Amino acid sequence: xxxxxxxxxxxxxxxxxxxxxxxxxxxxxxxxxxxxxxxxxxxxxxxxxxxxxxxxxxxxxxxxxxxxxxxxxxxxxxxxxxxxxxxxxxxxxxxxxxxxxxxxxxxxxxxxxxxxxxxxxxxxxxxxxxxxxxxxxxxxxxxxxxxxxxxxxxxxxxxxxxxxxxxxxxxxxxxxxxxxxxxx
Numbered sequence: 001x002x003x004x005x006x007x008x009x010x011x012x013x014x015x016x017x018x019x020x021x022x023x024x025x026x027x028x029x030x031x032x033x034x035x036x037x038x039x040x041x042x043x044x045x046x047x048x049x050x051x052x053x054x055x056x057x058x059x060x061x062x063x064x065x066x067x068x069x070x071x072x073x074x075x076x077x078x079x080x081x082x083x084x085x086x087x088x089x090x091x092x093x094x095x096x097x098x099x100x101x102x103x104x105x106x107x108x109x110x111x112x113x114x115x116x117x118x119x120x121x122x123x124x125x126x127x128x129x130x131x132x133x134x135x136x137x138x139x140x141x142x143x144x145x146x147x148x149x150x151x152x153x154x155x156x157x158x159x160x161x162x163x164x165x166x167x168x169x170x171x172x173x174x175x176x177x178x179x180x181x182x183x184x
Contacts, residue, residue: 084122091115131167133160133178142167144177151183159183 039047095111102108131142137159138145146164151157160180167178 081126084125085119088115088119088122091118127171128175129169129172131169131174131178133163133167133180136160138180138182142174142178143180143182145182146179148182148184153183156183 092115095115099108099111133143143160149161151161159182160178161183162181163178164181165176165179168175
């Protein structure tokens with residue numbers, strides 16, 4: 001019986017050793033998997049650096065693409081205006097050819113007025129507005145004074161007497177100031 005008891009004790013000890021070994025192996029496996037999960041500083045730096053390089057290159061590509069798109073928009077924006085002005089240019093060419101045979105000056109004047117009206121409508125459709133200045137108080141934000149003239153009427157002082165060159169706004173923004181003569 002003593003032998004059976006000793007064998008039983010040995011088996012129990014072997015089982016305890018096996019259990020301890022299994023637990024040690026599991027703990028080591030957990031430690032190994034944790035060390036594999038937690039990256040080292042160099043690995044983390046390399047990962048972040050790669051992400052930075054990708055982000056920077058994406059931004060650089062975006063910047064280049066937007067610059068190219070802006071250049072395309074600017075070059076194509078004038079094409080629309082030019083297309084509308086080509087009709088007026090054609091009218092001028094026809095007027096020149098037809099005016100060689102015309103002797104009546106009134107017919108010539110009427111033709112030029114029609115072409116000027118067509119040109120004005122084409123430019124207004126693109127947002128161009130004439131700045132009315134005659135009789136208004138001089139405003140340096142809208143007018144450019146070429147000269148001052150003496151006026152007898154006190155109501156005319158500081159007002160625009162004559163317009164030498166009209167001013168224009170494009171979509172509400174001043175494109176060219178009106179060149180005016182101001183009363184003094």
